[in-house]
Amino acid sequence: MFEDKKIDRPTLEALLTNRFFFVPSFSIYGGVAGLYDYGPIGSALQQNLINLWRQHFVVEEDMLEMDGAIITPAEVLKTSGHVEKFTDFMCKDEVTLEVFRADHLVEAVLEARLESNKLARELSEKLNVSEEKANVSADGKKKKAAANKPTLLEDSVVAEYNEILAKIDNYDMKELGDIIVKYEVRNPATGNKVTPPVEFNLMFDSSIGPTGNLKGYLRPETAQSQFVNFSRLLEFNNQKMPFASAMVGKSFRNEISPRSGLLRVREFMMAEIEHYVDPLNKNHHKFSEVAHIKLNLLPANVQQSGSTKITVMTIGEAVSQKVIDNETLGYFLGRIFLFLEKIGIDNERLRFRQHMSNEMAHYACDCWDAEIHNSYGWIECIGCADRSAYDLTVHSKRTKEKLCVRENLETPIVYDALVCNLNKKLFGPKFRQNAKAIQDKLESLTQDELALVKEGLESNGKYNLEMSSGVHELTTELLSVDLQTFKENVREYTPNVIEPSFGLGRILYSLIEHSYYTRMESESRSVFRFNPLIAPFKVLVLPLLKNAAFRPILTQIARSLRSMGVPARVDDAASASIGRRYSRNDELGIPFAITVDYQSIESGLITLRERDTTTQIQADIKVILDLVVKLVNGSETWENIIKTHPVIETSAE
Numbered sequence: 001m002f003e004d005k006k007i008d009r010p011t012l013e014a015l016l017t018n019r020f021f022f023v024p025s026f027s028i029y030g031g032v033a034g035l036y037d038y039g040p041i042g043s044a045l046q047q048n049l050i051n052l053w054r055q056h057f058v059v060e061e062d063m064l065e066m067d068g069a070i071i072t073p074a075e076v077l078k079t080s081g082h083v084e085k086f087t088d089f090m091c092k093d094e095v096t097l098e099v100f101r102a103d104h105l106v107e108a109v110l111e112a113r114l115e116s117n118k119l120a121r122e123l124s125e126k127l128n129v130s131e132e133k134a135n136v137s138a139d140g141k142k143k144k145a146a147a148n149k150p151t152l153l154e155d156s157v158v159a160e161y162n163e164i165l166a167k168i169d170n171y172d173m174k175e176l177g178d179i180i181v182k183y184e185v186r187n188p189a190t191g192n193k194v195t196p197p198v199e200f201n202l203m204f205d206s207s208i209g210p211t212g213n214l215k216g217y218l219r220p221e222t223a224q225s226q227f228v229n230f231s232r233l234l235e236f237n238n239q240k241m242p243f244a245s246a247m248v249g250k251s252f253r254n255e256i257s258p259r260s261g262l263l264r265v266r267e268f269m270m271a272e273i274e275h276y277v278d279p280l281n282k283n284h285h286k287f288s289e290v291a292h293i294k295l296n297l298l299p300a301n302v303q304q305s306g307s308t309k310i311t312v313m314t315i316g317e318a319v320s321q322k323v324i325d326n327e328t329l330g331y332f333l334g335r336i337f338l339f340l341e342k343i344g345i346d347n348e349r350l351r352f353r354q355h356m357s358n359e360m361a362h363y364a365c366d367c368w369d370a371e372i373h374n375s376y377g378w379i380e381c382i383g384c385a386d387r388s389a390y391d392l393t394v395h396s397k398r399t400k401e402k403l404c405v406r407e408n409l410e411t412p413i414v415y416d417a418l419v420c421n422l423n424k425k426l427f428g429p430k431f432r433q434n435a436k437a438i439q440d441k442l443e444s445l446t447q448d449e450l451a452l453v454k455e456g457l458e459s460n461g462k463y464n465l466e467m468s469s470g471v472h473e474l475t476t477e478l479l480s481v482d483l484q485t486f487k488e489n490v491r492e493y494t495p496n497v498i499e500p501s502f503g504l505g506r507i508l509y510s511l512i513e514h515s516y517y518t519r520m521e522s523e524s525r526s527v528f529r530f531n532p533l534i535a536p537f538k539v540l541v542l543p544l545l546k547n548a549a550f551r552p553i554l555t556q557i558a559r560s561l562r563s564m565g566v567p568a569r570v571d572d573a574a575s576a577s578i579g580r581r582y583s584r585n586d587e588l589g590i591p592f593a594i595t596v597d598y599q600s601i602e603s604g605l606i607t608l609r610e611r612d613t614t615t616q617i618q619a620d621i622k623v624i625l626d627l628v629v630k631l632v633n634g635s636e637t638w639e640n641i642i643k644t645h646p647v648i649e650t651s652a653e
């Protein structure tokens with residue numbers, strides 16, 4: 001099913017830089033890895049992506065949008081676990097001190113060896129020479145791999161490598177260190193050994209205010225601003241559950257070794273949704289709308305067995321067979337699929353990969369990444385996790401603010417529970433300064449623990465309570481543990497959170513690759529097949545020839561389009577032929593072109609060209625402008641139009 005559509009990345013990258021899609025930031029100062037500036041085309045693409053995302057999620061799913069602060073006090077990120085755990089594993093070239101993200105280094109080296117092995121085998125088959133000889137030729141071709149012990153690999157070693165690659169996201173620091181030693185993973189560029197992996201925290205720190213006493217960080221995700229505002233969001237939603245909040249904004253991660261263009265940067269645009277749901281009911285009222293959608297799934301158990309084989313399943317089947325944990329998670333995977341399809345991502349190069357046990361945060365109960373294949377391999381572009389009640393619980397515990405839902409019950413819940421009844425007159429004087437801590441401890445005991453206290457008191461007249469302050473003897477004069485009946489009219493619970501988290505730069509770059517092609521007749525003519533929703537400019541307006549007589553009509557057309565909300569670009573440069581101008585604007589992915597010629601001045605006729613087919617029709621200005629608006633807003637298709645408007649003959653482009 002999946003076909004690796006190879007592209008010529010150096011040519012694509014040169015085009016993206018030359019046409020100012022995006023470029024390394026501060027390049028005239030030498031640049032800094034992992035920072036990029038978007039030019040007019042990149043910014044317009046990003047903005048269109050954000051607009052479509054807002055329409056598809058915030059508007060259609062009726063979400064509550066927020067815009068939170070970027071600078072975040074350390075206390076918030078300590079509570080969320082980021083200060084301690086937001087780390088990657090780093091190792092260094094022992095000689096040059098070049099740094100690597102350990103899992104990425106292992107991945108790159110093993111992949112290079114597999115590739116080298118493949119080449120050697122192909123050569124060996126072709127030339128029918130001994131494997132040793134073939135090995136020498138393959139080594140010559142793959143210099144990089146040579147630094148990493150390029151030998152023709154035994155089948156069993158190939159299987160081991162493939163298993164490691166399938167599980168690469170699941171290894172902890174020690175396991176990665178062991179793999180590096182066992183398989184002699186070295187710096188591919190120098191062949192030097194690398195140091196054992198260590199943890200590196202990815203957050204940029206800072207201090208807030210002039211005293212330097214308040215430590216802060218640039219946020220590594222937008223989620224925490226949404227969690228800490230949960231009560232206000234719930235209030236705004238008239239206390240109704242379930243509901244979602246959403247936020248688009250920059251996040252910052254001090255990546256160890258950003259080497260893959262927009263895919264791994266230190267400052268990037270995120271779009272995150274936090275969907276709050278009752279932990280006892282994770283069904284979704286619109287689930288039936290996505291249940292039929294077939295997804296390419298890569299479940300955790302398949303990866304754990306060392307395979308990357310895709311299972312194609314409908315979301316309905318996946319949820320009913322518990323491959324996907326619950327309906328709400330399934331619903332969001334479906335909506336993510338529809339969003340990616342709408343913007344133009346190739347479904348054959350999209351898969352949903354489930355996290356393996358170690359990879360998943362300890363509190364999460366299921367997590368799927370939408371991975372898109374591009375020339376860098378399979379890239380996680382969207383994470384979609386069920387984070388359970390973790391975030392709201394920890395922030396609530398730390399701040400003593402209630403971050404929970406109170407729900408009036410139609411039928412009250414009646415239940416029996418054990419409670420401690422203290423004889424306060426004796427309890428306080430007996431334990432003095434420890435009394436409060438002991439009381440708190442007793443109140444925090446579970447029902448099972450209370451049952452043990454009750455049993456001790458009733459059978460021995462005493463119970464020894466162990467605490468960090470020592471062992472405290474509790475006697476029947478001081479307290480009793482009794483069964484009491486409770487009636488609750490209100491149910492209080494902390495919602496679970498399902499979080500789809502989008503990295504817009506990764507989606508954008510993948511879309512650029514999926515949209516890129518070169519025309520058959522000339523390899524040098526690059527085109528982006530951006531659909532009209534995503535295209536930076538929707539219409540190119542150009543004269544057949546440079547002639548001042550065309551200027552008024554060009555201006556009139558461009559102004560009309562712009563006033564109707566259709567971004568238009570005029571290209572009337574004197575030096576370039578019409579074919580050259582079509583082609584250099586195809587490089588910007590402009591879907592339609594309106595051409596003005598002498599007939600336009602005489603009779604108001606203009607031509608409309610479609611980018612991918614290069615077919616053209618001719619009609620009156622008003623007719624064409626009406627058609628363009630429909631084409632751009634998606635209410636009309638080119639296929640339809642050329643059924644009713646004859647395609648005209650044009651000179652070769």
Ligand SMILES: Nc1ncnc2c1ncn2[C@@H]1O[C@H](COP(=O)(O)OP(=O)(O)OP(=O)(O)O)[C@@H](O)[C@H]1O
Nearest residue numbers: 253255263264265268380381382383501502503506
């Ligand atoms: N350094 C980065 N550069 C660009 N996008 C990123 C980066 N880190 C994360 N993202 C995007 O943010 C999304 C959500 O972040 P998440 O924390 O789940 O990523 P992650 O698992 O840390 O990614 P990775 O494992 O690739 O570092 C990712 O799916 C990705 O699209």
